[in-house]
Amino acid sequence: MSTPKKIVVVGNGMVGHHFVEQLHSLNSEAQPVEITVLSGENRLAYDRVHLSEYFAGKTADDLAMTSENIYRHWGINFHLGAKVTQIDSHKQTVTTVSGDIYSYDKLVLATGSYPFVPPIPGKDKEHCLVYRTIDDLDAISASAKVSKVGVVIGGGLLGLEAANALKQLGLETHVVEFASQLMAVQVDAGGGKLLKEKIEELGVHVHTSKATQEIQAGKERRYQLYFSDGDVLETDLILFSAGIRPYDTLARECALEVGERGGIVINNQCQTRDKNIYAIGECALWNNFIFGLVAPGYTMARVVANHIVLGDESDEYFTGADMSTKLKLMGVDVGSIGDAHGRTPGALTYTYENQPLGVYKKMVVSADKSRLLGAVLIGDTSDYDSLSQYMLNDIELPKSPESLILPSSGEKPRLGADALPASASICSCLNVTKGDIISAIDTGATNITSVKSCTKAASGCGGCANLLKNVVDSELAARGVEIKTDICEHFAYSRQALFDIIKVQGIKSFSDLLAEYGKGKGCEICKPTVGSILASVWNDYVLNPQHVALQDTNDTYLANMQKDGTYSVVPRIPGGEITADKLIVIGQVAKQFGLYTKITGGQRIDLFGARVDQLPLIWQQLIDAGLETGHAYGKSLRTVKSCVGSTWCRYGQQDSVTMAINLENRYKGLRAPHKIKFAVSGCTRECAEAQSKDIGVIATEKGWNLYVCGNGGMKPRHADLFATDLDSVTLVKYIDRILMFYIKTADRLQRTSVWLENMEGGLCYLKKVVIDDELLVADELEAQMARVVNTYQCEWKTTLENPESLKRFRQFVNSDKQDVNIQFVEERGQIRPAKLEEKRELA
Amino acid sequence: MSNSNQNWQPVCEVSDLVMDSGVCALVRDSNLQEQQIALFYMHCEMQKKQVYAVGNYDPIGKANVLYRGLVGCTDEQIFVASPLYKQRYLLSDGRCLDDDSIKLPVYDARINGNKIEVLL
């Protein structure tokens, strides 16, 4: 065994870590390497691309790309907080801040870059911050706690991301941009203008063409920004996001070549002028260009790892990279591809703008209109994948190229995944081509998950997920593998297909559907799904004999089963409003039956510990007092939460309680693929938390803003603003259409949040369907909803009137005894189920 | 099964059952212990009907609830899914499809005229 080559890596950012990973996997007995990592930060590499998710609840651990254990396991020497201060290229050593010296055979600089802070007087004051590291984010959170207003200086991609963070932290947020538009690097003037409007709509103030001259003490807030045109802006916190500068001081000091505006000059093998020193990632300057994205950095990392192991036999070179980007900024879709500004000589452009919908698309093509050179997409990036493939693979454009960006009125020439060459890059972050995916499938991957795990595709920025799925689906289909959307072994149909069959064929029972379209007897998957569809379409009583065996147990007993086999009882309290009389009845019932009582998270009251045989007795009393079932058991409308609104609250813009009660009464009983929750707030203070609901309504001066597809629960999703300043009639019309479209097209047990996330075209498409009626289904959706609304019945009331149904509410068919296993103990003056050991003691 | 102490006990009538679903009966076994039995009334081939009887105690959820589970079939075998945590148990032999180590007690059951009888 030869003596290991000593490799020292300076910097453990995303690219430095990727290099370590690559080199580790190439490491061989024959030419062993010894890797030393010197990380300037106090932690190992983390996912900077998704840094902002730190504000959405991710922890440093969630963002970590590796761990100390993994590095140890790989046999890597690493030192944290070990900033390198000096390179001695003759002795081949580096020195860290603490004076430690490490010698190297090959040195890899992966020092990345730092935020540029323009030399504005006052820039070093407290609460003047930057956005680059986890430590920066901690500092921002701390400062936001004692601030009300925040300003981001710089309206580029990162600046907007930072602005979103400030907004999430609850600050009044401003963006100040020196240029005349936002995101000037990626998008053109037209796109920039629309982007500005969209971002202002979200409540962020945008100030373009403003040069900040000085940061002074403020009058009302902590500071005052003083602009060259004499304007001022008061703020508490200032975040600089005015571009990045490569960390290249080390290189300068040891006389490596650096660019005019910084950056360590490298060749196609990523070597600097000193052949033993490489530079990769954001600190490197290639062909006079710094690549501020991870994907090119990853490519550089691979090139260097290969070069170190194979020497000049390596055939990997860095030859530039595509800078196309697709992202969501504050919920606005933005895409930029290639030559977005049309700077190529002779380039021609096509532009489509739809102001009411907030969509802007531009295509830049070659002089002979045969090739795509670039594109800008704002508000709707559904064409991004096909457009970028046209450009990257130099595919000839169709006859009228404009059809690629025009709204689909009829045939839209789609670039199918099968039309792509094997060399097409599918995931640029991880350098996965269509060929790599094909070979993964050839070697046994049979679905998207296994393709992902063999190729690592889509594990970087995630932007390629849709395209990846299309390629995998089309390859599997080409091999005759059926892509199964069947709901279970009894029905070879998706939920959506079953919905259409039931509706179009007028099928009214599970057995009819099974006889004609299914096989076997059905199971715990298809029965409730079909039960729910039948209820959405025909709205029959769910405990009709032909439906009763279909329901999940909670629906069968119209109550939620608890851990000990008892049930909870939840009467509907629309909008959370309740009279003293009804409260008293609920209290009396709870007392009479000895039930545990709790206020739920949905503004109503839950009574726990009812035995199955007590349910009808309890409900009889509740219904006699004018209460109704709350459908807490159903995949159906749960609650419409409200705030007191304009009736009482001094800030209220509209009567949110009346609206909430009306909505709850309209949609109660509506069966859906999953539960649905609403909320209505009386003003933007949002006391009802409408933006975390499937349907959220917030009052404005002029009417109502509608938010859709929010979610609390396991994977919270902030709702999207769907339409603004609606009158009550339009509001209800849109909600009718959205909910019915959801019921018609979602998968089983799919909340609206996931439904929207998976919808091709996303929010923009949903708007086209609901607002513009592009599919011409609006009337049908409304009629369907009207049918459900008009046939509402309180299921408990119907059940109590029906002796046959009541028979089910018996513990034993042959005895009036009770289940001896149900035992309670007392806690804080109420019952709770006895634990196993307590039961043993009681016995 | 051929314990001489065993005999067919009537537990309820056909009209007490719910088609394609379950009910529960309280019986005394051969040791005179009270047992809860889940009875499932199923359609089978040629319009014939059949009753299955298994223990009502959910060994995983630790509650007497199995009769309130949803009935389904896989590869022609009929099962009940626990209403608590959804594990599936075959009605024919009590085997848990989601956990090999668990089995429900099963009882022979038959329809005799309008009576349901269980061998205990």
Ligand code: SRM
């Ligand atoms: C009672 C209650 C907790 C409480 O004491 O406050 C509750 C209790 C249950 N929740 Fe909940 N959730 C309750 C409010 C919520 C809320 C808050 C809200 O509605 O404002 C949420 C988050 C908001 C949301 O859904 O987006 C919530 C998110 C969940 C989830 C996760 C859903 C998701 O999409 O991630 C589940 C699991 C599921 O539905 O699959 C769940 C399921 C359940 C179940 C049904 C679990 C079960 O199968 O036993 C619980 C039984 C209810 C019962 O026995 O009555 N519960 N649950 C609340 C009843 C509200 C009501 O009046 O109807």
Ligand SMILES: Cc1cc2nc3c(=O)[nH]c(=O)nc-3n(C[C@H](O)[C@H](O)[C@H](O)COP(=O)(O)OP(=O)(O)OC[C@H]3O[C@@H](n4cnc5c(N)ncnc54)[C@H](O)[C@@H]3O)c2cc1C
């Ligand atoms: C908020 C945010 C969002 C982004 N979003 C995207 C995106 O969507 N898509 C995308 O492609 N890119 C995105 N980027 C850019 C991407 O994060 C960078 O391109 C990438 O992190 C560069 O990796 P790197 O390893 O070259 O540099 P870095 O990740 O900056 O790592 C360099 C490391 O070296 C350390 N270091 C510096 N000097 C020394 C020294 N002398 N001694 C020791 N250590 C040193 C630094 O402390 C740092 O830890 C985003 C960046 C930010 C900040």
Ligand code: SF4
């Ligand atoms: S959301 Fe507005 S109107 Fe409603 S209670 Fe809060 S402050 Fe008042």
Ligand code: FES
């Ligand atoms: S392109 Fe970024 S993960 Fe695939």
